[in-house]
Amino acid sequence: MKKVSISGALRAHVGKKDAKKHRKEGNVPCVLYGGEKQIHFVGSEKDFGKIIFTPDAYLVNLVIDGTEYHAVLQDIQYHPVTDKILHMDFLQVFDDKPVSIAVPVRFTGTSKGVLRGGKLTKKYRKLMIKALPAFLPDEVVVDITELNIGQAIKVNDLKMENVEFLDVPTSVVATIQTTRGAALEGEGEAS
Secondary structure, eight states, rough: EEEEEEEEOOOOSSSSSHHHHHTTTTTTEEEEESSOOOEEEEEEEHHHHHHSSSOEEEEEEEETTTEEEEEEEEEEEEEETOEEEEEEEEEEOOTTOEEEEEEEEEESSSOOOTTOOOEEEEESSSEEEEHHHHHHHHEEEOOOOOOOOTTTEEEGGGTTOEEEOSTTTOOOOOOOOOOOHHHHHHHHHHH
């Protein structure tokens, strides 16, 4: 899994006035939980752009006042009008505990159904997985080469070593739908 380092500073006070002051300075109030205690800190809004404005999932190496923590981004709160980041939650990660995280789905191959005039419909951009940090993949690769018109790949069809899929097993990840052109071609073959 991709990694990124972000530095931050502990918050001396926790509250609305303090959070507002940090936001005016271009910082984002954050909390790191999942360890022995919650850690409230702030980081530069510019630094967080590399983990927010991307489809990729990252393991984040947080350096807060000289102490390193490994974490994953858990939640972001945005301002309803300006879309500025109001608050971020991070979950501390340990090498011996599995982590649940959403990772992007990448489709490979050219489907037989698409070559016959069908349309590929992607139902998921990201899938929830659970794995130890050492086994977290950058992405879930789904090969659609063998899909024909009317066929689908479901979550329970996906297999990755040391990774558990958390989405509903019968959920459709991708399907090849019939198009008008493919239906007319099929009728011509039947005559």
